[in-house]
Amino acid sequence: MSLPIVSVICICFNHEAFVQQAINSVLNQTYKNIELIVINNASSDNSHQVITEIASKNLSIKYIQFNEPVSSTKAFNYGFKQSKGIYLIDLSADDVLLSDCIEKQIKFFAQQNDNVGLIFGNAYHINEKGTRTKPYFEVDQNNKVTDLLLHKTNYLRLLSSGIVMCSVASMFTRKHFELLKGYNEELFFEDLDYWLRLSRLYEIKFLDDFLVEKRFLENSLGNQFHRNDEFSRKINKSLRHIYKESMVRNGFKIENKALIKRIHYSMQQSFKNKQWLEFLKFSLLELKCRLRLF
Numbered sequence: 253m254s255l256p257i258v259s260v261i262c263i264c265f266n267h268e269a270f271v272q273q274a275i276n277s278v279l280n281q282t283y284k285n286i287e288l289i290v291i292n293n294a295s296s297d298n299s300h301q302v303i304t305e306i307a308s309k310n311l312s313i314k315y316i317q318f319n320e321p322v323s324s325t326k327a328f329n330y331g332f333k334q335s336k337g338i339y340l341i342d343l344s345a346d347d348v349l350l351s352d353c354i355e356k357q358i359k360f361f362a363q364q365n366d367n368v369g370l371i372f373g374n375a376y377h378i379n380e381k382g383t384r385t386k387p388y389f390e391v392d393q394n395n396k397v398t399d400l401l402l403h404k405t406n407y408l409r410l411l412s413s414g415i416v417m418c419s420v421a422s423m424f425t426r427k428h429f430e431l432l433k434g435y436n437e438e439l440f441f442e443d444l445d446y447w448l449r450l451s452r453l454y455e456i457k458f459l460d461d462f463l464v465e466k467r468f469l470e471n472s473l474g475n476q477f478h479r480n481d482e483f484s485r486k487i488n489k490s491l492r493h494i495y496k497e498s499m500v501r502n503g504f505k506i507e508n509k510a511l512i513k514r515i516h517y518s519m520q521q522s523f524k525n526k527q528w529l530e531f532l533k534f535s536l537l538e539l540k541c542r543l544r545l546f
Contacts, residue, residue, distance in 0.1 A: 258357075340423065347464055373459040375421045395462065417444075436493075
């Protein structure tokens with residue numbers, strides 16, 4: 253029986269120092285039926301030269317270069333339209349797949365029912381030099397997660413916030429991605445919205461194993477969430493959009509209570525960073541959600 257094709261869509265934006273390692277981590281997988289699509293999102297550094305050199309030696313790589321930068325959601329959706337894999341991986345060019353990552357993911361997916369649209373695992377945090385610093389999810393002496401609720405990841409858990417997902421260590425199905433019409437291109441980031449829309453209708457499963465190395469950089473998207481600048485305001489705008497969509501989607505009081513908890517966290521971060529207008533906008537959203545309880 254032939255192995256299913258896995259499409260890895262690697263998006264690079266000014267990652268010249270890391271993109272070669274990211275690409276090599278895909279090329280060196282123990283699982284071999286992989287389609288690698290590399291998108292250079294109009295990088296202003298030497299990413300193009302680095303990718304071109306690698307692609308010239310590996311003709312299987314599909315290289316796409318944008319002349320103007322677009323959102324990561326739009327970039328991935330574009331790459332998806334060029335892909336043919338049954339399974340998909342959204343890889344940032346500063347992260348690294350462990351050599352047996354895809355093999356483990358495929359084996360785990362094979363054990364699931366057809367209603368499972370996404371699986372995710374654990375990751376090692378690495379610094380700029382590639383040194384491992386800590387696990388994404390806390391583990392015990394056997395390298396198994398201490399938070400057993402990860403095995404019960406669902407819509408309600410995702411909605412109520414907390415460290416309950418690791419998007420860099422995820423693999424999802426083409427079928428479900430198409431059913432949900434891909435990433436929302438109006439948003440500045442993709443994972444939370446997609447996970448919520450997916451988990452409301454389908455299942456998510458946790459694979460208790462280390463699959464990737466997630467690089468922790470000062471200027472990475474994840475580190476911009478709560479800073480008092482234009483970048484964080486774009487993120488907050490997307491968060492409010494996601495919260496509003498969740499309010500429409502929610503059908504039970506317990507779901508709106510979970511959403512209020514997440515909005516409170518956004519309010520706290522806005523207050524902490526003296527983003528008074530952002531705090532006001534989240535507060536009004538919280539009030540609207542609270543009224544739905546009655």
